[in-house]
Amino acid sequence: MAKTELATRRPAAAPAPADTDEKVLLAAGKLFREKGFAATTVREIAAAAQMLPGSLHYRYASKDDILVALMRRGVERAIRAVELATAGEPSAIERLRLGLRAHLELLCNGDDSLYVLLFDWRSLTSGALSGVIRERERLEAFWEGLLVEAHGSGVARPLLDIELVRHFGFGAINWVATWYREGDGRTPAQIADAFWSFLAFGLLHESARPPDLDTHFAALLAASFKKGS
Amino acid sequence: MAKTELATRRPAAAPAPADTDEKVLLAAGKLFREKGFAATTVREIAAAAQMLPGSLHYRYASKDDILVALMRRGVERAIRAVELATAGEPSAIERLRLGLRAHLELLCNGDDSLYVLLFDWRSLTSGALSGVIRERERLEAFWEGLLVEAHGSGVARPLLDIELVRHFGFGAINWVATWYREGDGRTPAQIADAFWSFLAFGLLHESARPPDLDTHFAALLAASFKKGS
DNA sequence: AGCTAATTTGGTCGAATGGCCAAGACCGAG
DNA sequence: CTCGGTCTTGGCCATTCGACCAAATTAGCT
Numbered sequence: 001m002a003k004t005e006l007a008t009r010r011p012a013a014a015p016a017p018a019d020t021d022e023k024v025l026l027a028a029g030k031l032f033r034e035k036g037f038a039a040t041t042v043r044e045i046a047a048a049a050q051m052l053p054g055s056l057h058y059r060y061a062s063k064d065d066i067l068v069a070l071m072r073r074g075v076e077r078a079i080r081a082v083e084l085a086t087a088g089e090p091s092a093i094e095r096l097r098l099g100l101r102a103h104l105e106l107l108c109n110g111d112d113s114l115y116v117l118l119f120d121w122r123s124l125t126s127g128a129l130s131g132v133i134r135e136r137e138r139l140e141a142f143w144e145g146l147l148v149e150a151h152g153s154g155v156a157r158p159l160l161d162i163e164l165v166r167h168f169g170f171g172a173i174n175w176v177a178t179w180y181r182e183g184d185g186r187t188p189a190q191i192a193d194a195f196w197s198f199l200a201f202g203l204l205h206e207s208a209r210p211p212d213l214d215t216h217f218a219a220l221l222a223a224s225f226k227k228g229s
Numbered sequence: 230m231a232k233t234e235l236a237t238r239r240p241a242a243a244p245a246p247a248d249t250d251e252k253v254l255l256a257a258g259k260l261f262r263e264k265g266f267a268a269t270t271v272r273e274i275a276a277a278a279q280m281l282p283g284s285l286h287y288r289y290a291s292k293d294d295i296l297v298a299l300m301r302r303g304v305e306r307a308i309r310a311v312e313l314a315t316a317g318e319p320s321a322i323e324r325l326r327l328g329l330r331a332h333l334e335l336l337c338n339g340d341d342s343l344y345v346l347l348f349d350w351r352s353l354t355s356g357a358l359s360g361v362i363r364e365r366e367r368l369e370a371f372w373e374g375l376l377v378e379a380h381g382s383g384v385a386r387p388l389l390d391i392e393l394v395r396h397f398g399f400g401a402i403n404w405v406a407t408w409y410r411e412g413d414g415r416t417p418a419q420i421a422d423a424f425w426s427f428l429a430f431g432l433l434h435e436s437a438r439p440p441d442l443d444t445h446f447a448a449l450l451a452a453s454f455k456k457g458s
Numbered sequence: 459a460g461c462t463a464a465t466t467t468g469g470t471c472g473a474a475t476g477g478c479c480a481a482g483a484c485c486g487a488g
Numbered sequence: 489c490t491c492g493g494t495c496t497t498g499g500c501c502a503t504t505c506g507a508c509c510a511a512a513t514t515a516g517c518t
Contacts, residue, residue: 487492
């Protein structure tokens with residue numbers, strides 16, 4: 001399209017290379033989510049992006065490249081969405097709740113790159129694997145930071161294996177993508193808030209709570225701390 | 230098929246047809262878990278099961294049939310393992326804890342059929358889909374039963390959306406399969422118990438608990454109850 | 459306008475896939 | 489020993505895959 005003039009100095013003859021790339025990743029994400037990476041053909045991606053297979057090859061040398069680009073985008077978007085949602089919130093605990101919301105909304109209503117990143121993990125070949133692993137670790141470290149801050153704010157139980165907590169919450173939230181269907185009465189934000197209340201306060205009634213609960217937690221932790229290797 | 234007259238009347242000349250089928254499903258499960266269904270070839274399965282592609286075709290007419298058989302087996306094993314682990318336990322809450330343990334142990338250390346059932350869902354073609362959906366609903370209904378019993382025993386909060394709780398716990402537990410590696414210091418049983426304590430008692434300290442907590446839960450529930458369709 | 463490089467076109471290529479089968483091997487029954 | 493079925497063999501086939509390319513086209517630049 002237009003908007004050339006000064007400013008955006010395009011390489012040469014590009015209608016809108018950025019937008020075209022966007023269209024490819026959008027189409028690829030949709031197909032990967034529906035059928036999985038291996039079951040999707042490059043021809044399908046090209047058709048869905050309204051171009052011929054050769055044109056697709058010009059932009060991405062291989063199918064793997066598309067997957068890697070999509071996953072990078074997924075990490076980027078996930079971090080950005082949560083950063084945006086939590087910015088300006090002073091309470092670390094409340095940041096966590098808002099972050100969960102944002103993550104789940106992106107996963108359910110956003111584009112499919114985050115879903116592919118989370119669920120099409122095995123499709124990465126060893127060559128591309130290392131690059132995406134680093135990206136994915138950025139996402140994990142980002143959440144770890146949110147959790148450490150929240151834990152440090154004092155309202156959480158004193159002895160918690162943060163890594164285990166992260167896996168716990170990440171699993172519960174991400175699994176929503178496997179059963180959520182739009183318009184079944186629950187919005188992603190409602191689900192996230194309900195999950196947050198489960199996470200924060202537990203499912204049992206106060207009367208069932210043992211008096212030595214934190215000692216109990218500590219004992220569980222002791223076991224997971226002795227991870228040798 | 231076999232099993233006619235009395236006892237183990239073999240059809241004719243079978244070394245051990247049941248064991249051979251077992252070997253196929255074991256090999257297929259391993260490969261499907263490692264690379265996914267679509268990325269696995271029938272030749273690989275045959276080779277891993279120490280037979281030629283033609284022999285595999287004799288037992289399973291199509292690759293889809295193998296997947297369906299494997300998933301059926303996964304449901305069967307998952308239900309059986311949890312039933313076995315919870316049998317004889319009088320406390321419904323304790324049954325839940327033991328069930329989580331058994332489920333996670335099967336998922337981490339058991340054969341791969343449960344993993345494939347849970348994570349290779351999209352690979353099912355529409356033809357085979359309906360049959361496996363019914364099986365999978367059996368598994369969900371089974372857990373729903375455990376949860377309803379536990380909820381009815383009185384120690385849980387009064388107002389809980391059981392379906393949401395099931396999705397929550399199922400996600401957290403199943404996600405373990407994506408990061409668990411044998412010998413990193415945590416056994417599946419330890420992880421299950423830690424997750425159980427998170428689930429039961431929550432992550433926040435008692436002092437952070439609002440006095441009107443159950444009203445808070447009720448409000449969350451009100452939203453998820455008005456699901457129209 | 460003319461030049462030049464970016465981009466698209468429409469198709470080809472060898473390799474690999476899932477499904478299939480005719481022939482034979484095997485083994486208990488009679 | 490011979491029969492009759494189950495099961496295995498090893499390869500074949502049509503199809504489709506990802507990758508690739510030379511030629512044509514486009515559009516910004518001087």
